[in-house]
Amino acid sequence: MNKVVAEHQGYLMQATNATIQFGGLRAVDSVNMNIEAGTIVALIGPNGAGKTTFFNLLTGIYTPTEGEILFEGRSVSGKKTHVIADWGISRTFQNIRLFKEMTVLENVMVGRHVRTKSGFFGATFRTPSFRREEKQIQEDAERWLEFVGLIEYANDLASNLPYGAQRRLEIARALATEPKLICLDEPAAGMNESESADLDDLILRIRDELNITVFLIEHDMKVVMNLAEYIYVLDFGKLIAEGLPAEIQSNPAVIEAYLGQDMEAAIKAKRRALLEARGEIAPETTPKPEAAAKDPVMMDSDGVVMVATEDNKEKNDAA
């Protein structure tokens, strides 16, 4: 791997004034962001804030209309997505994008693409070096499946996996590219409590055992507060706050924009809708939002109340 490391002040990823405009909408608006290697950084914000769009900028799916994003000192602007993958940024998708008609193992084997090289000639004539590489690809893929706990499913179709397992498979596939930075877009969405706890474990292991920097979009505040060492908050495309988890919890702008909206209820509703859409639970006949709506309280893992202003409670009860 050729390492072009220009002056980047020790940051793995550095966004300066990053902006993308869709027609009249500045989906990401003058965002400055730094990610230090080896950290777990979260990107939070209400729906439509521009979080996924920022990931798309970072991975070359969109090109910033203004500003710049550097990865290890190199600008990602105008670079093809597969080139950026080669540099060492990998990702998962908010709306799971697995290769559905391929097996679980083959999905991960595709992830090895960027670190392997055999081509048309080796494939056609099945040269010894081709076969050696194929074997290595499969062995590596199996190891990643073991790492995320899906090896049992290796020969199943990806689309046949339960939902939570599909999210883990996306992570395995992303890890197989041997990234330096892994971007996880709402990895806990649609997971139940125990799956979500396992996911926390997995994310920690990715950082601690594999030394991969983690960039995390997540709505589940428990996950965020458990894992993130630094948090960026987007709202309407703009960065409205950044800081340590404790600072974010007490930041008035964040509470106003985001936490005050009764996240728990929002998450529950979202999860319910998701599960209903997948036919895994029956649609609710009589909606009972009161239980959730009366609980606009956010806590960190120690049970410290983050948002409990009467203001917010009233707002939510009224809504």
Next chain:
Amino acid sequence: MTNTKNTSNNTTAAYEDQAVKGKASSAEAIFGNIAKPMFSRGGNKSPLKTALTALLLVFLFALPIYLQGMGEALLLAALVGIGLYVILALGLNIVVGYAGMLDFGRMAFYAVGTYAAIILAIPLANLLGDSLEGLVFPLVMVAAGLIAAFVGWLLSLPVMRLRGDYLAIVTLGFGEIVRITIQNNPFGLTNGLLGLPDRGNVLASPPFFDWLRDNVYWALGNDFFFTMTRNVYWYYMVLIMLIVAIIVVRNQDNSRLGRSWAAMREDEVAASAMGVNVTKAKTWAFVLGAFWGGIAGACFGFFLGGISPEPFSFLNSVIVLAIVVIGGMGSIPGVLVGGVLIMGFPELVRWFAMNHLGQAGGDIQSMVANFRNLFLGLLMVVMMAVRTEGIIPMKPKFHKLFGKGKSDKGDHTDAVVGAAPKGGAGS
């Protein structure tokens, strides 16, 4: 722990209880039916399959020995036609089945291959002289394959960003452009609508043909004899090229390149995020698919001993596409069955009518051309209604695992929720 927290947990738990139950039952339904046969499979080879393949090969190689009469000679010619279309369809299958792009202009590459072979053969024969005559066809065939592949590359340039309908329209147009160009006699090469007929006398003999015709014949009494006629020779040549095509295409499918096609077909954005160079994968699909058009074209041209633009119609492009779609996109056995069915059935009717129906046979023969399109249309309608994935659908690629996990068919639902096995990652 505060009280508020507990309440919050309880309500969440209520939702999730339901969720978990729903999940377990759906997982059971899925894994009960699908996972078990999949897990017991592991590799791709079963003894039964090997035996059937061997039997089929013996049958195909022995067939000309039994087809020696006048009518049978025509049947052999029909079989050559079927084989050529199957080779074409195998090439198209790379583009349509593996890479997931539509191509309505397959005849373009077939035409390029046919004309290239015929046009190149005579100067090459003069160059090589009589003693090396046998080399002319193999060289010309490879050249035709490479020229068609080059044309495939040219086509891939403008269509790189197109998808679905747009791609279909552009490839359709391309097929027509090639045919019309040939009709207009560019650089005096193709002789326009008249084509290049009767080159049979001047085309060099393909390898060993003269020798085989002079030396390979035998008779067992009056009823059973064998001679190497022209049709028999081309039957074997096409059969061998077909087998080569199957092996090569299958190898390419079962590779890093093949995986990049499949990933691109399934999800282009995800594929490129995993490092697949989508442009490159598409280009290779077009190039390698077109190559077989050239190979089939060269065989076609030499088999006919001449050529005109008629066989390269849009309808025939559609027929090649129908072979792939009805047989099973991305499935080599599907393409074989589709080819035999779509190309073979009308030929069989024609042959039967001619040999066994006397006077009435003539009329039926003339109906066959139309009947075939009706048959094709009906087949398509039926397939779309009952089996959209084709007669023999593409199978996922199962792998025999190197590591652990292959033998355990235990409780799958637990395995996902449970903790991941420790360590051993990274490479």
